[in-house]
Amino acid sequence: MAAIFAPADPLSLSRRPLLPSRLPATPFLRHRRPRFVAMAEEPGEANSKPRVLVAEKLGRGGLDLLKGFADVDCAYNLSPEELRAKIALCDALIVRSGTKVGRDVFEASGGRLRVVGRAGVGIDNVDLAAATEHGCLVVNAPTANTVAAAEHGIALLTAMARNIARSDASMKSGKWERNKYVGVSLVGKTLAILGFGKVGSEVARRAKGLGLHVIAHDPYAAADRAHAVGVDLVTFDEAITRADFISLHMPLTPSTSKILNDEAFAKMKNGVRIINVARGGVIDEEALVKALDSGVVAQAALDVFTKEPPSADNKLVLHEKVTATPHLGASTVEAQEEVAIEIAEAVLGALKGELASTSVNAPMVPAEVLSELTPFVVLAEKLGRLAVQLVAGGSGVKSVKVTYAIAITRGDLDTRLLRAMITKGLIEPVSDVHVNIVNADFTAKQRGIRIAEERILLDGSPEDPIDSIQVHIANVESKFPTAASETGEITVEGRVKDGIPHLTKVGSFQVDASMEGSLILCRQVDQPGMIGTVGSILGEQNVNVSFMSVGRIAPRKHAVMAIGVDDEPTKEALKKIGDIPAIEEFVFLKL
Numbered sequence: 009m010a011a012i013f014a015p016a017d018p019l020s021l022s023r024r025p026l027l028p029s030r031l032p033a034t035p036f037l038r039h040r041r042p043r044f045v046a047m048a049e050e051p052g053e054a055n056s057k058p059r060v061l062v063a064e065k066l067g068r069g070g071l072d073l074l075k076g077f078a079d080v081d082c083a084y085n086l087s088p089e090e091l092r093a094k095i096a097l098c099d100a101l102i103v104r105s106g107t108k109v110g111r112d113v114f115e116a117s118g119g120r121l122r123v124v125g126r127a128g129v130g131i132d133n134v135d136l137a138a139a140t141e142h143g144c145l146v147v148n149a150p151t152a153n154t155v156a157a158a159e160h161g162i163a164l165l166t167a168m169a170r171n172i173a174r175s176d177a178s179m180k181s182g183k184w185e186r187n188k189y190v191g192v193s194l195v196g197k198t199l200a201i202l203g204f205g206k207v208g209s210e211v212a213r214r215a216k217g218l219g220l221h222v223i224a225h226d227p228y229a230a231a232d233r234a235h236a237v238g239v240d241l242v243t244f245d246e247a248i249t250r251a252d253f254i255s256l257h258m259p260l261t262p263s264t265s266k267i268l269n270d271e272a273f274a275k276m277k278n279g280v281r282i283i284n285v286a287r288g289g290v291i292d293e294e295a296l297v298k299a300l301d302s303g304v305v306a307q308a309a310l311d312v313f314t315k316e317p318p319s320a321d322n323k324l325v326l327h328e329k330v331t332a333t334p335h336l337g338a339s340t341v342e343a344q345e346e347v348a349i350e351i352a353e354a355v356l357g358a359l360k361g362e363l364a365s366t367s368v369n370a371p372m373v374p375a376e377v378l379s380e381l382t383p384f385v386v387l388a389e390k391l392g393r394l395a396v397q398l399v400a401g402g403s404g405v406k407s408v409k410v411t412y413a414i415a416i417t418r419g420d421l422d423t424r425l426l427r428a429m430i431t432k433g434l435i436e437p438v439s440d441v442h443v444n445i446v447n448a449d450f451t452a453k454q455r456g457i458r459i460a461e462e463r464i465l466l467d468g469s470p471e472d473p474i475d476s477i478q479v480h481i482a483n484v485e486s487k488f489p490t491a492a493s494e495t496g497e498i499t500v501e502g503r504v505k506d507g508i509p510h511l512t513k514v515g516s517f518q519v520d521a522s523m524e525g526s527l528i529l530c531r532q533v534d535q536p537g538m539i540g541t542v543g544s545i546l547g548e549q550n551v552n553v554s555f556m557s558v559g560r561i562a563p564r565k566h567a568v569m570a571i572g573v574d575d576e577p578t579k580e581a582l583k584k585i586g587d588i589p590a591i592e593e594f595v596f597l598k599l
């Protein structure tokens with residue numbers, strides 16, 4: 009029979025069996041946090057196997073692994089109705105990007121579905137919130153197709169430059185058009201890589217071998233990692249204005265959505281060429297059509313589209329200057345074999361109750377533990393989110409220290425959940441990785457971020473287990489130098505007041521700002537009228553100020569003003585604030 013854990017030490021997830029193999033559906037209330045369910049065999053059920061539905065083609069090695077432990081049902085091209093009908097009989101589901109695993113699927117599973125395996129990186133086709141609400145773990149295979157995607161980027165680059173696809177089509181229609189398909193050379197040209205992560209850096213290595221001069225823009229990549237590959241990190245504007253070729257390798261997030269738009273195309277060299285093997289949404293497709301028509305963009309090579317498959321009359325697919333492939337970046341025999349093995353191992357591990365390092369949703373902590381920690385969990389994530397936004401582009405975050413001031417009576421407090429939330433705050437604004445208590449340490453390690461923790465034990469027995477949390481990021485430059493020490497350490501500190509997270513220190517300045525909405529931090533000469541001047545600029549723009557707080561070192565010297573705003577101020581409003589003579593530094597931060 010099924011047993012539900014209500015563990016005394018609920019954060020020790022690694023010791024807990026996570027998932028059942030063949031269990032009766034566990035009652036699960038929507039909006040309740042999922043709980044961990046242990047498999048306990050009933051007499052007569054000892055040999056029963058979990059059932060895995062493989063809904064898209066998976067490499068043989070992965071299938072063999074699965075079959076050693078589970079009943080495997082390979083059923084491709086299912087309609088949504090067929091998928092819903094089958095899912096109620098399955099413990100695990102494996103898909104690629106072509107199957108939409110929406111809330112309806114989790115609801116139709118009746119609680120039996122325990123793991124969804126995404127055989128690839130992007131999980132945009134899986135409803136993670138619904139998965140979590142239904143207690144279903146989602147795992148992916150984040151590294152196995154990196155090289156394949158990079159190779160496809162290079163294939164598109166070279167094929168586009170030499171008109172391979174169009175000249176092949178022309179020959180197949182019986183023509184011999186040598187003058188029409190004169191290409192362009194690569195050697196000595198500049199390639200700008202936007203997004204210097206796993207795929208971007210592999211593209212850079214290969215492009216250098218082709219004689220291209222490679223520059224990259226990635227606000228969160230470390231300059232020394234780029235230098236090791238012989239690549240200079242530059243600003244976004246420098247990258248797009250200097251480039252002869254631009255290759256996109258960033259995740260699709262709110263800040264990268266349509267990052268190549270009319271404004272960006274207007275800054276590019278006439279005749280630039282674009283390659284996209286990331287996600288269709290990072291390009292404004294209408295703007296690209298216009299740029300191709302006007303000749304600003306000479307050619308584009310696209311593997312991904314905002315809507316997949318694109319409609320039959322998609323202007324980009326039909327454009328004569330576009331080389332298009334149907335999302336083939338990960339589609340090599342080798343990559344699909346490796347992806348299949350990686351995902352099969354992750355799914356089987358989860359079915360056996362092991363901890364999945366590539367989990368992308370959160371197996372949650374029981375409510376009673378969370379209720380005490382919840383305000384600090386929110387504070388921890390916001391401090392991480394705020395600290396990383398203070399880092400100047402190109403610095404790269406490597407070394408983070410977290411200091412907890414804890415009541416001496418709670419000296420044994422388990423801070424792993426808080427560390428995970430700080431990691432989530434540090435990483436999620438700059439990535440499409442979903443960080444949770446299961447994958448936080450793994451994700452930080454994978455990105456070369458070392459997170460050390462220290463405790464300061466305080467006398468007395470206060471009501472709250474934690475007095476304050478400080479996040480220090482070492483060896484970086486800051487966009488807001490006041491936040492950093494002379495040795496290049498950014499420090500932010502927060503406390504929970506009346507259940508609400510507050511920012512209480514930035515660098516050596518004391519502030520008191522509720523961490524809700526967005527925040528403008530200004531360092532200024534401490535003089536009368538500053539609050540009014542900034543307030544009226546924001547008021548003119550109809551930006552509602554939720555609070556203002558000023559901390560200073562001494563009267564009439566320097567002060568740090570924290571201004572909470574409900575809406576994002578326009579660029580003009582921010583520029584006007586920056587232009588106030590007494591303002592020495594300022595930064596806008598989303599919390």
Ligand SMILES: NC(=O)c1ccc[n+]([C@@H]2O[C@H](COP(=O)([O-])OP(=O)(O)OC[C@H]3O[C@@H](n4cnc5c(N)ncnc54)[C@H](O)[C@@H]3O)[C@@H](O)[C@H]2O)c1
Pocket residue numbers: 129130150153154157202203204205206207208225226227228229257258259260263264285286287311312335336337338339438439440
């Ligand atoms: N076409 C395919 O079949 C295929 C295959 C694999 C991956 N992908 C896609 O390629 C992309 C990159 O994958 P990855 O595995 O290299 O991811 P990754 O997380 O290793 O790298 C992404 C990089 O983008 C950077 N970044 C974030 N915001 C940025 C911004 N505003 N400007 C510039 N850089 C920014 C991050 O700092 C990170 O270094 C993802 O969108 C992924 O879904 C597509």
Ligand SMILES: O=C(O)[C@H](O)COP(=O)(O)O
Pocket residue numbers: 104105106127128129130131153335336337338339
């Ligand atoms: O996110 C990914 O891993 C790639 O876009 C590949 O998707 P696919 O598995 O559908 O080819």
